[in-house]
Amino acid sequence: MAALTKRPVQCGFRPTVCRRRPPGIAPSSDCQGIPAVMHAFRTHTCGQLRRSDVGQTVRLSGWIHRKRDHGNLLFVDLRDHYGLTQCVADVSSDIFPVLEGARVESVITVTGRVIARSEETINPRLPTGDVEIGVDAVTVQSTADVLPLQVAGDQEYPEDLRLTYRFLDLRREQVHRNIVLRSRVITAIRQRMVEQGFLEYQTPILTASSPEGARDFLVPSRLHPGRFYALPQAPQQFKQLLMVSGFDRYFQIAPCFRDEDSRADRSPGEFYQLDFEMSFVTQDDVFNAIEPVLAGVFEEFAEGRAVTPAPFPRIPFDEAMLKYGSDKPDLRNPLIIQDVTPHFQGGGFGLFAKLIDGKGAVVRAIPAPGAADRPRGWYDKLNAWARENGAGGLGYIIFGEDGPKGPIAKNLEADRVEALRGQMDLKAGDAVFFACDKPLAAAKFAGLVRTKVCIELEMLETGVFKFCWTVDFPMFERNEDTGQIEFSHNPFSMPQGGLEALETMDPLDIKAFQYDIVCNGVELSSGAIRNHRPDIMFKAFGIAGYSPEHVEEHFGGMLNAFRYGAPPHGGAAPGIDRIVMLLADEPNIREVIAFPMNGQAQDLMMQAPGGVSAAQLKELHIALDLPKPKPKAQGAGTVTAGGDAG
């Protein structure tokens, strides 16, 4: 160790290199070649050294990524955030046994000479592959036990293991890259929002429970026995209040908390939104403000993938449901659904004809270009799939070279079949599937079929980000079970046509200034022009069956704010996690979150949720009323009054 730190060495950073110096690494001198004491841990990162550095004495710190032990010659790949550098030692060196005895993932500091590799030993796959470090001294900073999962290599591991040892998992290349991407995306979003004239404001994390929406996470109040804070499901009311306060353009990378069950694209508990709101704007102004931000961010990180240029296509909700069978159309899928009810009404295919006349059903047709030569078994398989997904079956017509085929073609009159073929613009060699049900159910099922057929026929466009807006959502809808008229989305959206529409139109025909941003079939965001007029709000809630007293009681805070001069305003809140997920091309949201919870909303590493002490509960005036414990309840998440309060 004597040779290690005391000896002054020449500065490793020449002026040209200094500019690339990562944060936190100070040059060990003023870069004028004046000798200085070497930094305790590193003069360079593990991704930095090049052929031009040959001859310098340098110091690197990092993790032992891999070792190749030839008995009398030892290679160590040293890894840090920035890259890999090969270090080499031979048996004649004092430090050889130290390196040989250090397990992978131990943290070491090496000091040595930068050596040019001979032509045949250059590693072209490594940016630092022209050089290696001849190790003269080594310090073991931290030893590693035998690993529960390997950092080097790309073996897959079960997710609970990865989450339990997330700090190891995050060292691995792909997740590490995803988290860096996330950081860069958020920085790019901030820059672009500021360029658009938005300012970032914070809003409370401890707030009040709101009666609408998802289940809240509650936080008990110590000072107010029996009362609770709630974590915000979104800063919705606060951002509107900021508009009322005159701040004009607000944004925030906002944490949102909702106690709902997880999905592959929905993290349990918490997620982040690019929350923004603007005053004195129309719907078009909102679109014009956010489109360049989203398109710009996606282009910045697209790496060759095409991005829909602004302005994005705007698809009315009704059209989306008809043509794509979804309010979040995946425009990478070229198939377009059409309504073909008239061809079946009163026709020879009795099943559909009866449903149309008897139940008010409609028939939606999903084209399957080029599918005519698929074997019978393919159609049977899709039929079975349809049954698994709750449909009675999946009718189809095959347009073969020798005419229409299949059970429906046998029964439906030839001229009707031909008219249908003409409407759908199908050729010999194509096929078409049908969904027959009440309008909403038929649309949704046709949407499923559209997706399924697209995958089966391998027609999904790849390497693109296809954006669109879904606009003109209905303000109200009828609850199928109760017959009641309800808000279909956000009750605080402005109805199109304002008060007059509410007073004169059939509520089910009223549209809202409510819109979604969709990318590749993923709902990135919903948003709206808000209803800032108490009179219109009372009227809208009245249609949905709520009394003025109810509105006053539950939303009095907002209403009150709107009584002292509120600007017309609107905004949206694209999901950060989903944006990063799309850019990282990951199918699961947990791959772009540094410390996610598992599907049961547990943090396996921190053991949350955990028990708390009886004293803590008493201070909060809380007595537990627990369900009977299951026979074998152990491990993380067990709630006990006397548990691990540490």
Place this chain on the structure above:
RNA sequence: GCGGGUGUAGCUCAGUUGGUUAGAGCGCUGGCCUGUCACGCCAGAGGUCGCCGGUUCAAGUCCGGUCACUCGCGCCA
């Protein structure tokens, strides 16, 4: 809450029609190896086949239940 999938060594997986001592790769331990970069070679340790019950002469394999993880539905103004 409901439905599908998975569960065999620390990890990834194989395991035939139910039939002798449950295998491979990675990792781990020991030995050999001076130009590798997924280094190589030799040897070794490591298993309640998720758990409980059943059928059977015999169960990793078949049946029932249960638990865990995961995907989906419900839920997500």
